[in-house]
Amino acid sequence: MNHCRSSSEILWESTPPPQNRPVAQFGFRYDYERDIVVVSVDDEENLTVPMQKDNEKESTTTDTYFDASAKEAAAAAAAAAVPKIPELFKRLLLRPYCIQLAGIVIQDDGINDDDEDEIKTSVGIFTQCIVNVYRPTTTTTTTTTTTSPKEISRDYNDETATDSSNSITGSHIPWHIDDHRFGPVIIVFTFGETRPLNMRLKKHNNNDNYDYDGIDDDDGDDDDGDVGCCKKESYFTAHPPHRSCYKLSGSARTQWEHLIPTGTGWRVSITFRSVLSDVVECL
Ligand SMILES: O=C(O)CCC(=O)C(=O)O
Ligand SMILES: [Fe+2]
Numbered sequence: 001m002n003h004c005r006s007s008s009e010i011l012w013e014s015t016p017p018p019q020n021r022p023v024a025q026f027g028f029r030y031d032y033e034r035d036i037v038v039v040s041v042d043d044e045e046n047l048t049v050p051m052q053k054d055n056e057k058e059s060t061t062t063d064t065y066f067d068a069s070a071k072e073a074a075a076a077a078a079a080a081a082v083p084k085i086p087e088l089f090k091r092l093l094l095r096p097y098c099i100q101l102a103g104i105v106i107q108d109d110g111i112n113d114d115d116e117d118e119i120k121t122s123v124g125i126f127t128q129c130i131v132n133v134y135r136p137t138t139t140t141t142t143t144t145t146t147t148s149p150k151e152i153s154r155d156y157n158d159e160t161a162t163d164s165s166n167s168i169t170g171s172h173i174p175w176h177i178d179d180h181r182f183g184p185v186i187i188v189f190t191f192g193e194t195r196p197l198n199m200r201l202k203k204h205n206n207n208d209n210y211d212y213d214g215i216d217d218d219d220g221d222d223d224d225g226d227v228g229c230c231k232k233e234s235y236f237t238a239h240p241p242h243r244s245c246y247k248l249s250g251s252a253r254t255q256w257e258h259l260i261p262t263g264t265g266w267r268v269s270i271t272f273r274s275v276l277s278d279v280v281e282c283l
Helices: 068-079 087-101 113-125 158-162 250-254
Strands: 003-005 011-014 022-026 028-031 036-042 047-051 128-134 173-176 186-192 197-201 235-238 244-248 256-260 267-273
Touching: 087 113, 087 186, 087 267, 244 250, 250 256
Parallel strands: none
Antiparallel strands: 003 011, 011 022, 022 028, 022 128, 028 036, 036 047, 128 267, 173 256, 186 244, 186 267, 197 235, 197 256
């Protein structure tokens, strides 16, 4: 993981290959390599601590639930405070979104106090923000003139993002459901290239024969059974365009995985999530 502080004090990180996405996180920081969430618990002192993982809830001491390298990571993260969500993001993105969602009509004399309170509460729910930068895929081969964006695919996986040429530098995000500790509602604002937002229904635990791609996608969730029957209705692709936003809530949040494939243009997304306070544990 490379960290570098730009002059604007944004802490850019790179996600592990082959995802190849620079990310900047605000409010709370998810450590992609170690699957821990680092939270800024005290803005004044810039103190950051790891969030306890669910399967480690029985543990009460640091030593029992973090190994040495995780502890080192926690120390490194603590040294690099997680910046607050920029006010500009809240004003220009979240606030208008919440106003629209609540159906608040702005009168000539402004917004009344009750509505203002409601907007503040809605905006305040989102305590984590992540900027994902998706680089374009480029190739230096002479035979290929263009590379099409990868559309949905049952067979799309990490390999397909990297296998055709070693000159490919594009970014993607693989199949995943955001950790449930990031709250029930996720809002994503998208800018730049329109890339597909691929969705697929996560296998139901009680149906061993349910297989939605038949391909080993190596994501550790054991969804690649040997039956190989794909249910068409279990896939869905949206195309959120430049300057739009989408919301993941309900079953889209908890039962559908999502993926953004590689593409030929730049794309930037700004995601807002919340961190459930009852899973935050201080060391
Ligand atoms: O870029 C997007 O639209 C999705 C980002 C995302 O899924 C994530 O950060 O978990
Ligand atoms: Fe996600």
